[in-house]
Amino acid sequence: MGAMENKGLNIFNSSAVLARAETATDAAHQRVEAIVAHEYFHNWSGNRVTCRDWFQLSLKEGFTVFRDAQFSSDMNSATVKRIEDVAYLRTHQFAEDAGPMAHSVRPESFIEISNFYTLTVYEKGAEVVRMIQTLLGAEGFRKGSDLYFERHDGQAVTVDDFVKAMEDANGVDLAQFKRWYSQSGTPRLVVSEQYDAQAQSYSLTFRQSCPPTPGQPNKEPFVIPVALGLLDANGAEIALRLQGEDAASGTTRVLAVNEAEQTFTFADVPERPLPSLLRGFSAPVKLEFPYSRDQLMFLMQHDGDGFNRWEAGQQLSVQVLQELIGQYQRGEPLAMDERLTEALRSLLQNETLDAAMVAEMLSLPSEAYLTEISEVADVDAIHAAREFARRELGNRLFEPLYQRYMTNREVSRQTAYEASAEHFARRALQNIALAYLMFSERSDILSLCLDQFDNADNMTERLSALASLINSPFEEKRAKALETFAEHFKDNPLVMDQWFSVQAASPLPGGLERVQALMLHPAFTLKNPNKVRALIGAFANQNLVNFHRADGSGYRFLADQVITLNALNPQIASRLLAPLTRWRKYDSARQALMKGELERILASGELSSDVYEVVSKSLA
Known part of the structure; x- marks a missing residue:
């Protein structure tokens, strides 16, 4: 784990507390800052007020992840921090929500509690707390937090107690909102528009749904806070007044979508606007709106919300990459839409923009995210399309x-x-x-x-x-650089972990064989969790084109490691299983190979409760 917040004696993994310029990356520095903050904040949200039972785990973890994210936003770029958190959530937690281990933020049952220190409990739990802040406003949320700590200092309480403090401090009813704690899965929000030029009114219709998840075939409507703005043809923000209101109130509004289908109409809209939806990623949902590529380019240049400028770029990139994936699958020559090139060129030439923001916008959606949004993931096509796009952009x-x-x-x-x-x-x-x-x-x-x-x-x-x-x-240069790096840092285990990871993630052919060879390196041992994550975890989670080789050798390799680790470290073994649990995302041949390895693990002997729970649920 990263750390533990035992009262009076915080315990840290060395990777989560040791950092200096020569040995730790900027990302590692930021991670140390966030984790130390997280454990310190637990003095209140987790220790002074703690959980009545394990089912309330997100009461402390979701709340504290939200608190450490707010801290990191203040210490660095708030927009970039939000981008990083959302990219991680959509790539990994959304995949968890769509898999066999899907569970609600407050789980209803478990075999092994270690398996519920999950992205859903932590990251999605933090998003639920963030939504409460969005609905109540920063001042209202602070009032609710103060009442919660005052009312429950020294007690072991529940999620309901936390929400009740928010309700009582603000005079609101959050009963329906609490479905975010009890219903699993990622809601889908489909948005359509209608403009009446004569009445100068603009309507947005929201339709929400949530797919079935294990044990929950039917879902009731959530309360989804949608922060939005409207842009005119020049990119200026339009003052927002809903029909029935006396006056406009600002250019960003939060709409609480709480029905399966719901329409909101804005008055005094002199021309057809372009909506900027879900600003700041105001709810953890999959949003669908029929933006054209030209509209996305416009939002990249003009949207007043920094997150949505990045999001427009990501959506444009996804559309372009999906077009390339289709070309590859049909055996056609790959040809990339010039609009993506020009959009990124304008970013590079604008030196007034935050450099961190430009760097984020230059980063194409990852192969893992492209896999997550695919109905059936074609790993080879995704890799070929993304590498082609990166090469084209580099040259153009x-x-x-x-x-x-x-x-x-x-x-x-x-x-x-x-x-x-x-x-x-x-x-x-x-x-x-x-x-x-x-x-x-x-x-x-x-x-x-x-x-x-x-x-x-x-x-x-x-x-x-x-x-x-x-x-x-x-x-030749590659081999020499690797040798030089390893020789220089051979006595620093944390730096050698980075050396393992950068090789494990390389998509060049022969990835599995490189990982197998690296397992024989004297700096590697299966008995150290950091080493396992750095090499085996990086290969299975980041090197998709090599892990998902058509012959199934990547799957056999991972299953072998899980079987071995089941006896050494059941928690690490169960976490390594995640890529195999998502077998339904792939073509039938790969599905059969992945299922076969899960069945082999199940039949391998006496399994720990950690591993048994994940494997049995994955095969159910």
């Missing part, structure tokens, strides 16, 4: 990428390292630019990459350069 945007890289790298040379938001942002943009530039396979760019690897004064730049080398065709 070579000049602006080169300029941004050189400018930021020069500042890095002249400036002492700081673990600060401004420095994090600069390095993030510098490193993603380098990754794109390396697709050119030019010798001068290789020289820049080697120079950064050899002369960086921090792990963020060194490891990023190493990753670019590892995924390049420069085999």
Whole structure:
């Protein structure tokens, strides 16, 4: 685990408390900051007021994840923090919601409580708390929190007690809202629009549904807070007045969608607007609205909500990538829509934007996310399409990428390292630019990459350069860099974990064989959970094209490790199982292979309750 908040004696995994520039990346620094904050905040939300029983686990964990996220937002870029949290939620927690281990934020039953330290309890639990804040407003939420701590200091309580404090402090009824705690699955919110030019009114109709999940075939409507704005043809925000209201109140409104189908009509809208929906990702739902690519480009340039500018870019990227996936599946030559190139070019050329935001917007949706949103995931097509798009963007945007890289790298040379938001942002943009530039396979760019690897004064730049080398065709340089890195850091276990991970995640052919060879390295042991996550976990969760090889060898490898780890560390074994539990997401041949490995694990002997629960539910 990352840490434990025992009262008076917090216990930390070394990776979650030790960080310095030479050995820890910027992401590791931010993780340490967040985890130390999380455990400290538990002094109140978890210790002073604690859980009556294990079913209330999200009472402390969801609430405290929300608190540490707010803290990290204040310490760094709030928009980028929100982007990172939502990207992680949609890629991983949404997949959990759609799989055999789907459970509500407050689970109804369990065999092994260790299996319920999950993304649903933590991350989705935090989103539920965030929605309460969105509905009540920051001031109302603070009043509710103060009453909760005052009323229950020294007690062991329930989720109901937390919600009751929010209700009593604000004079509201959250009975229907509590379905977020009892109903599992990710709601789907389909939105349609209608504009009446004569009446100057604009209507949005919301239709919500939630798919069946284990033990819950039917779902009642949730309360879904939808923060939104309307943009005119120039990108200006329109003042919002709902029909029946006396006056407009701001340009962002929160609508509480609490029926299966519900329409809201805005008055005094002089032209057909473009809606900016679910601002700040105001609810953990799958939103559907028929944006065109031109509309998404417009939102990328004009939306006043930073999260939604990024979201528009992600939606545009998804549309372009799905088109490429279709071309690949039909055997057609791959041709990428120029609009994505031009949208990203305008970002690179706009030096007034937050560098961290630009870096996030340059990052294409991950293969894991593209898998999550697919009905049937074609791993090979997804990988081919995304790699083609990255190569095309690297070549088409070579000049602006080169300029941004050189400018930021020069500042890095002249400036002492700081673990600060401004420095994090600069390095993030510098490193993603380098990754794109390396697709050119030019010798001068290789020289820049080697120079950064050899002369960086921090792990963020060194490891990023190493990753670019590892995924390049420069085999001799790649091997030398790996050897140099390992020799230099052989006595630092945490840095060697990064060395394992960067190789395990490389999508170049032969990924499984590289991982098997690395398991024989003297720095690796199955008895250390950090090593297992760094090598085996990184391979199975991040290297999809190699893990999902058509011959099933990746599945056999993972099952072998789970069987071995079942006796050594049941908690790690059960967590490693996650990729196999999602077998229904793939084609029939891969489904059969993945199911076969789950059945082999089940028949392998005496299983721990941790592993048995996950395997048995996955096969049910």
